[in-house]
Amino acid sequence: MEGALDLFAMASALMDDEDVKPSYDKIKEWLEDDSTVEYGFSDSRPGVLTCNNCELSLEWLLINASRESFALFNGAQFSLTEYLDYAYGRALTDRNPLYLFEDLSIVDNVIKKKIVDLFPVPDCVPKDIFDDILRDVQGRPRFRWLLIGPERSGSHLHIDPFGTSAWNTLLQGSKRWVFLPPQYIPQHDKKSIYEWFQENDKIPEALYATQKAGETFFVPAGWWHAVINLEFTLAITQNWASEINLEKIKKEVEESRPSEFKEQWLSLQR
Numbered sequence: 001m002e003g004a005l006d007l008f009a010m011a012s013a014l015m016d017d018e019d020v021k022p023s024y025d026k027i028k029e030w031l032e033d034d035s036t037v038e039y040g041f042s043d044s045r046p047g048v049l050t051c052n053n054c055e056l057s058l059e060w061l062l063i064n065a066s067r068e069s070f071a072l073f074n075g076a077q078f079s080l081t082e083y084l085d086y087a088y089g090r091a092l093t094d095r096n097p098l099y100l101f102e103d104l105s106i107v108d109n110v111i112k113k114k115i116v117d118l119f120p121v122p123d124c125v126p127k128d129i130f131d132d133i134l135r136d137v138q139g140r141p142r143f144r145w146l147l148i149g150p151e152r153s154g155s156h157l158h159i160d161p162f163g164t165s166a167w168n169t170l171l172q173g174s175k176r177w178v179f180l181p182p183q184y185i186p187q188h189d190k191k192s193i194y195e196w197f198q199e200n201d202k203i204p205e206a207l208y209a210t211q212k213a214g215e216t217f218f219v220p221a222g223w224w225h226a227v228i229n230l231e232f233t234l235a236i237t238q239n240w241a242s243e244i245n246l247e248k249i250k251k252e253v254e255e256s257r258p259s260e261f262k263e264q265w266l267s268l269q270r
């Protein structure tokens with residue numbers, strides 16, 4: 001395990017990290033905030049979706065996948081047990097706690113296939129237009145992830161690529177979300193996610209929500225969003241390309257790098 005810890009130290013150093021004694025005041029405040037997003041699916045605003053029951057849990061992963069290798073957001077690979085040692089240890093004082101972000105878009109491993117089988121796509125989610133003919137084409141944009149993160153880890157403000165929309169089911173813990181409409185112009189900064197959330201707690205046009213375990217949040221295409229894990233979390237998330245957003249998707253695929261996917265897409269459009 002010693003070796004694994006050294007690797008985590010290196011991974012943190014690559015992120016320009018300094019150890020900190022973080023203040024948890026804001027985390028407590030956000031945990032107690034019961035603001036959420038409206039129920040139901042609409043193309044133009046974030047929402048809480050009803051989701052089929054998901055049998056994936058940390059226990060399931062520990063029993064079935066503790067030795068599997070998973071990727072962090074920065075690409076480094078660790079076994080699940082190595083990562084959990086980090087998440088419950090050193091991560092608590094890392095300025096930028098490392099987030100496990102495993103791409104499950106294409107899986108050839110038996111255990112990871114089982115994880116994918118436990119991904120319940122909400123019934124209300126419309127058809128993914130990449131899913132039929134372009135399903136297994138090389139270069140298809142990545143669309144499905146397993147997320148595990150300690151408190152204060154999370155995702156910086158971004159828009160999901162290729163004009164896709166997303167759903168995100170939280171299986172354990174709590175997440176704080178901020179949503180901003182497509183016309184918002186963000187400022188570029190290098191703050192940690194926790195610092196960013198502290199300083200951007202009251203953007204007038206933002207929608208803030210605390211997601212609880214069992215809830216599925218929907219992110220409409222083009223909406224900015226940032227997420228901070230308020231406790232240790234386990235979540236699954238999937239993006240889809242919706243017919244409604246065809247023009248945007250077309251533009252982004254056509255502007256993307258050459259790939260078999262792009263070629264096949266272009267030939268389908270002709």
Ligand SMILES: O=C(O)CCC(=O)C(=O)O
Pocket residue numbers: 145147154155160166168175225227235237
């Ligand atoms: O950290 C999260 O839960 C949000 C993930 C996300 O926004 C994404 O995968 O695009």
Ligand SMILES: [Fe+2]
Pocket residue numbers: 158159160166219225
């Ligand atoms: Fe996202």
